[in-house]
Amino acid sequence: xxxxxxxxxxxxxxxxxxxxxxxxxxxxxxxxxxxxxxxxxxxxxxxxxxxxxxxxxxxxxxxxxxxxxxxxxxxxxxxxxxxxxxxxxxxxxxxxxxxxxxxxxxxxxxxxxxxxxxxxxxxxxxxxxxxxxxxxxxxxxxxxxxxxxxxxxxxxxxxxxxxxxxxxxxxxxxxxxxxxxxxxxxxxxxxxxxxxxxxxxxxxxxxxxxxxxxxxxxxxxxxxxxxxxxxxxxxxxxxxxxxxxxxxxxxxxxxxxxxxxxxxxxxxxxxxxxxxxxxxxxxxxxxxxxxxxxxxxxxxxxxxxxxxxxxxxxxxxxxxxxxxxxxxxxxxxxxxxxxxxxxxxxxxxxxxxxxxxxxxxxxxxxxxxxxxxxxxxxxxxxxxxxx
Amino acid sequence: xxxxxxxxxxxxxxxxxxxxxxxxxxxxxxxxxxxxxxxxxxxxxxxxxxxxxxxxxxxxxxxxxxxxxxxxxxxxxxxxxxxxxxxxxxxxxxxxxxxxxxxxxxxxxxxxxxxxxxxxxxxxxxxxxxxxxxxxxxxxxxxxxxxxx
Ligand SMILES: [Zn+2]
Numbered sequence: 375x376x377x378x379x380x381x382x383x384x385x386x387x388x389x390x391x392x393x394x395x396x397x398x399x400x401x402x403x404x405x406x407x408x409x410x411x412x413x414x415x416x417x418x419x420x421x422x423x424x425x426x427x428x429x430x431x432x433x434x435x436x437x438x439x440x441x442x443x444x445x446x447x448x449x450x451x452x453x454x455x456x457x458x459x460x461x462x463x464x465x466x467x468x469x470x471x472x473x474x475x476x477x478x479x480x481x482x483x484x485x486x487x488x489x490x491x492x493x494x495x496x497x498x499x500x501x502x503x504x505x506x507x508x509x510x511x512x513x514x515x516x517x518x519x520x521x522x523x524x525x526x527x528x529x530x531x532x533x534x535x536x537x538x539x540x541x542x543x544x545x546x547x548x549x550x551x552x553x554x555x556x557x558x559x560x561x562x563x564x565x566x567x568x569x570x571x572x573x574x575x576x577x578x579x580x581x582x583x584x585x586x587x588x589x590x591x592x593x594x595x596x597x598x599x600x601x602x603x604x605x606x607x608x609x610x611x612x613x614x615x616x617x618x619x620x621x622x623x624x625x626x627x628x629x630x631x632x633x634x635x636x637x638x639x640x641x642x643x644x645x646x647x648x649x650x651x652x653x654x655x656x657x658x659x660x661x662x663x664x665x666x667x668x669x670x671x672x673x674x675x676x677x678x679x680x681x682x683x684x685x686x687x688x689x690x691x692x693x694x695x696x697x698x699x700x701x702x703x704x705x706x707x708x709x710x711x712x713x714x715x716x717x718x719x720x721x722x723x724x725x726x727x728x729x730x731x732x733x734x735x736x737x738x739x740x741x742x743x744x745x746x747x748x749x750x751x752x753x754x755x756x757x758x759x760x761x
Numbered sequence: 762x763x764x765x766x767x768x769x770x771x772x773x774x775x776x777x778x779x780x781x782x783x784x785x786x787x788x789x790x791x792x793x794x795x796x797x798x799x800x801x802x803x804x805x806x807x808x809x810x811x812x813x814x815x816x817x818x819x820x821x822x823x824x825x826x827x828x829x830x831x832x833x834x835x836x837x838x839x840x841x842x843x844x845x846x847x848x849x850x851x852x853x854x855x856x857x858x859x860x861x862x863x864x865x866x867x868x869x870x871x872x873x874x875x876x877x878x879x880x881x882x883x884x885x886x887x888x889x890x891x892x893x894x895x896x897x898x899x900x901x902x903x904x905x906x907x908x909x910x
Contacts, residue, residue, distance in 0.1 A: 517838030517839065627863045
């Protein structure tokens with residue numbers, strides 16, 4: 375992994391996406407004891423905003439950078455879920471017996487400020503219409519959900535701020551996080567609203583960063599280590615027709631609550647395929663673009679009961695030492711979002727946690743980890759790793 | 762803005778009001794969104810679609826229809842900072858509320874709220890209106906919005 379940072383800072387400076395990825399790939403191969411010549415394929419989360427050849431990719435640039443061995447490259451696009459998709463393809467290629475050893479990589483150099491639409495005035499593009507006719511950037515979508523949760527469960531702004539306090543506490547011991555300093559409840563509540571009720575410290579900024587992972591067959595893993603981390607399963611899903619959330623301009627009024635159908639579908643598929651249930655999960659890395667998700671997602675996936683998340687948070691149960699640890703890495707709120715790196719960054723964190731190498735943020739006796747991403751266009755992924 | 766008209770005069774003069782995107786909505790016969798409905802499964806659509814997207818619908822039968830009238834505020838947010846382009850707004854930027862509204866006709870629609878954020882309440886009754894979102898070239902560019910009842 376390359377530590378996350380912001381263009382021009384002391385961490386990432388002016389590094390290109392290829393430079394960030396090179397660092398991450400080097401580290402992953404060294405960690406695995408694998409040489410470049412042993413890599414049989416690359417599954418890359420195709421860069422959305424940066425990358426070579428003018429159309430944003432990572433995989434081909436990486437192969438060119440490390441040496442053109444002629445191996446197949448898969449460049450996957452799925453917005454912020456691309457890293458999870460790349461991991462899924464890498465896993466599927468190995469699990470399906472196509473390749474024995476695959477490199478998964480994702481990295482991004484992000485444009486500044488709020489993420490914009492393509493800029494093309496296309497009246498057939500619902501995202502263009504939404505921005506032109508309404509003016510509803512990403513944070514406003516999350517704020518709508520947070521507001522609804524406040525109505526449904528009486529969630530307070532203090533409780534949402536406590537999610538950030540917990541996350542930033544974890545980040546103190548994560549050398550790869552962009553922010554590595556704890557924040558107090560008062561500091562979070564003093565940060566300005568980006569989209570009421572959500573504040574600056576409760577929303578992940580954009581970051582530059584990269585992450586990589588090596589997946590190989592069980593037989594091959596024996597050559598490298600006596601204690602491999604096993605991929606129990608990896609699943610991908612897209613949004614259901616009954617999804618209740620206001621993603622476009624309009625939709626039918628849903629008959630009941632059906633939120634984030636893509637994420638729920640991916641996670642439940644992962645549970646079903648692996649035979650691992652919510653009660654078996656030692657910790658979860660989920661996509662917390664904003665603190666709201668740390669409250670909503672665990673309930674939607676059956677990790678806890680609906681409306682219970684705030685109580686668990688305040689009792690310290692979502693901290694690494696609690697009964698339902700969420701985002702011990704510090705999460706997106708501490709890293710910022712480097713879109714295509716996120717799904718792979720989660721895999722790195724799961725691996726370190728399962729090996730017991732996570733230092734001050736270690737989940738005691740972590741046996742099974744769940745990772746989840748969401749991406750524009752109704753994409754989601756889930757992966758379960760175990761030791 | 763031209764020198765001959767004030768902003769309010771522009772906004773109130775029909776000839777000077779222009780939809781920010783043509784064909785999506787109209788106000789000549791009251792505020793209406795131009796959508797469609799599948800007569801087989803009754804699914805409402807806005808904007809119009811070519812075929813029904815409901816995977817459990819037996820046969821796509823799309824007919825054009827319009828939506829308007831009243832509904833209930835499902836939730837809302839606030840644009841506390843100016844959104845990036847292609848959104849356009851009058852200077853100086855004034856934060857506005859964005860509502861998600863369940864129209865009585867069965868359509869859940871997103872839109873700007875006319876009233877200030879402090880007045881918002883989940884569950885409030887609202888009505889669809891067409892109002893200016895920004896001014897320029899002597900015209901008031903309109904979009905659909907919701908007004909608290
Ligand atoms: Zn239909």
